[in-house]
Amino acid sequence: MVIKHRKIWLVFHRWIGIVIGLIIAVLGVTGSILVFESEIDSSLNPQLLQAQPGATRLSFDAIVQAAADAYPGWTPRYFERLSDDPTASFKVIIRDASLAEKQVFVNPYTGAVLGERSGLSPIAIVRRIHGDLVLGEPGENIVGVLSLLCLGFFIAGIVLWWPAKGGFRRALTLSGSNSEPKRLMRELHNVFGAWLAVFFVIASLTVPPLVWKFNSPGEGGGPPAGGPPRAAGGPSAQGGPPAPRTTETPPTEIAWQAAAEIAAKEVPNQYVGFILRNPGPRGIYMVRFWPPGETSVSKMTNVFVAISSGRVMRTQSPQKFTAQSVLQADFAANIHSGAILGFSGRVVMFIAGLCFPVLFVTGLVMWVLGRRRTTT
Secondary structure, eight states, rough: OOOOHHHHHHHHHHHHHHHHHHHHHHHHHHHHHTTTTTHHHHHHHHHBBBBOOOOOOOOOOHHHHHHHHHHHTEEEEEEEOOOSSSTEEEEEEOOTTOOOOOEEOOOOTTEEEEEEEESSSSHHHHHHHHHHHHHTHHHHHHHHHHHHHHHHHHHHHHHHOOOOOOHHHHTSSOOSSOOOOOHHHHHHHHHHHHHHHHHHHHHHHHHHHHHHTTTOOTTTTTTTSSSOOTTSSSSTTSSOOOOOOOOOOOOOOOOOOHHHHHHHTTTTOEEEEEEEEOOOOOEEEEEEEOOTTEEEEEGGGEEEETTTTTOOOEEEEOOOOOOGGSSHHHHHHHHHGGGGGGHHHHHHHHHEEEHHHHHHHHHHHHHHHHHHHOOO
């Protein structure tokens, strides 16, 4: 392939790598850790994430209440478990009046609290670094912009690497005969980049839907249909006088277990892995189900149940792979982590993330050695 404007491609690739390379290397390493987040967390914290199975498991209400009783003044927000493994504990997320969060781990057979941790656990910090550089929403925007720069960076690298006719085998292997440092760095840079280029591009393409959530239904916990509820006693949507106040007894709210049982009728033979309770005048439960043995977001079904009436508001089936589904945050996460291809896909993305520092270091060394040569 004849490379037109090679110098422009080279300058773009070089300076993008120098300017943002270290940040991308950090994001790559943290991403590799998060690919196996559950496994790493379980191995490092078995006392929190594993429970001794008993004869019968408590109801979801009893599990949530155990966490609430252990921390008076804190309100349960949602709970989850990593899998349908009978030894898995339940993680209940609770909040106080200042919206500070704790993760409380409960034995689902005895209700015993196994321990708690704040949002500053090591794995949570890794997740924050990878997701928003610990800067919150501005950091998410930065990561989104960096992903677009990386996409161009990787495309430029592919263009610069593309070998002449018949040279692909040589371009994809290390010769092992280069003793000159700059040539060795170039070979390492080219070979690692060439073998994993497709996965680098995929990783970059799937970041914008994750940080900007182009098409992320229901993540906030409320059903997508309809606008926000009108405040009691406030002006009507048509600008008329305030609605009259009533003294009627508010409707009884269904509990966690009841919501799960109602939702389960929509998704038979699957297990509950997550329930979010979003209270309020139009409050809902978002109940997530997976088939036995599955944890991938591509296999996940969301069922939205009204707190006040117990009516199923909507069922969101697993997203199928289409051009539009790539813009859906959950599905993009499944591609980004490699989970869409199962364990082997996760391994590949794990390796790809660890190669980011290799590309940064070899590229930087090539640039430094090149500058030394031109100044001598």
